[in-house]
Amino acid sequence: MLWIVRRATDRDKPGLNDGAGSKSPSHQRRLADSRYTGSTPYHWGRIFGLADLKKSIVITGASSGLGAGMAREFAARGYDLGLCARRTERLEALRDELTQAHGGRVELLALDVNDHPRVFTVFREFQQRFGTLDRVIVNAGVGEGRRLGTGHFELNKRTAETNYVAALAQVEAAMEIFREQKRGHLVLISSMSAMRGLPRHLTNYAATKAALAHLGEGLRAELLGSQIKVSTLYPGYIRTEMNEGAKKLPFEVSEAVGSRALAHAIEREPATACVPGWPWTLLGLLMRVLPLRVVAKLN
Numbered sequence: 001m002l003w004i005v006r007r008a009t010d011r012d013k014p015g016l017n018d019g020a021g022s023k024s025p026s027h028q029r030r031l032a033d034s035r036y037t038g039s040t041p042y043h044w045g046r047i048f049g050l051a052d053l054k055k056s057i058v059i060t061g062a063s064s065g066l067g068a069g070m071a072r073e074f075a076a077r078g079y080d081l082g083l084c085a086r087r088t089e090r091l092e093a094l095r096d097e098l099t100q101a102h103g104g105r106v107e108l109l110a111l112d113v114n115d116h117p118r119v120f121t122v123f124r125e126f127q128q129r130f131g132t133l134d135r136v137i138v139n140a141g142v143g144e145g146r147r148l149g150t151g152h153f154e155l156n157k158r159t160a161e162t163n164y165v166a167a168l169a170q171v172e173a174a175m176e177i178f179r180e181q182k183r184g185h186l187v188l189i190s191s192m193s194a195m196r197g198l199p200r201h202l203t204n205y206a207a208t209k210a211a212l213a214h215l216g217e218g219l220r221a222e223l224l225g226s227q228i229k230v231s232t233l234y235p236g237y238i239r240t241e242m243n244e245g246a247k248k249l250p251f252e253v254s255e256a257v258g259s260r261a262l263a264h265a266i267e268r269e270p271a272t273a274c275v276p277g278w279p280w281t282l283l284g285l286l287m288r289v290l291p292l293r294v295v296a297k298l299n
């Protein structure tokens, strides 16, 4: 029951669009949701002619779930957004929603993060369009996993490639740009499952998220005192397509609540943060010291 529950997916087929797009009820609800509107730095910037000072954020995996949710949060805060994923029709529907609600700039590019050269091209293209990249959120990920040694190597490998190797490509591409700019904020979306090695179908997924978190810490060590910041976020259970169909998850929050908590945390530019802070910060501390026989019961 912990962290990921496999959803039936068609997303492994590049370019596939499930047609949910702007016609879905949740999309219509969000359009009407006043939480995504209001006074923002961008609006004030426009009033005082400072719109050029707006910051730009690239979010991978922005076609659904937390990526789309964070895009809504940051659009409402007045950022320029560079959004990418494979399901481009979803991205287009999101751009329409955000520009209608906030009038900001939203650029889209199709990206399969497992196409590594394309990751570099897309990030560079966003930088050229915006002039500079202020923040990159490495969010694209999959939640698939099977017990090791049960004949599912290909599936587990694909999860490892998407969640870690492709994340490494995104980090490399972002860091190239940040090193040139001598500033930038790299955000890594890890998971509470990274806190410990976890049993059964979670083993590989948790390992990929732990690897990503270590990548972040290593970079932070190297970049101490510089204007390049690296934040690792550890989300708890947030109800998205990734855990669609799962029974009630412990301490779960909605996509909107989880995305807002992530955006708040990211704005603080912390080294690490469990999200939402309550109860996951405490649970994170506990998880670090749990005896293995208790960890064995987590699933």
Ligand SMILES: NC(=O)c1ccc[n+]([C@@H]2O[C@H](COP(=O)([O-])OP(=O)(O)OC[C@H]3O[C@@H](n4cnc5c(N)ncnc54)[C@H](OP(=O)(O)O)[C@@H]3O)[C@@H](O)[C@H]2O)c1
Binding pocket: 003, 011, 060, 061, 062, 063, 064, 065, 066, 067, 084, 085, 086, 087, 088, 111, 112, 113, 114, 139, 140, 141, 142, 143, 162, 189, 190, 191, 192, 234, 235, 236, 237, 238, 239, 240, 241, 242, 243
């Ligand atoms: N929801 C939770 O409870 C939870 C908890 C901890 C951590 N997380 C992490 O949060 C991140 C977002 O997950 P979510 O819950 O928002 O799930 P989601 O709704 O399934 O979203 C996953 C996103 O990743 C993108 N993606 C997957 N494979 C990709 C690929 N090969 N190339 C490009 N984009 C790809 C998807 O876009 P396309 O399919 O359109 O390409 C989609 O936009 C993941 O890294 C996940 O591990 C989630």
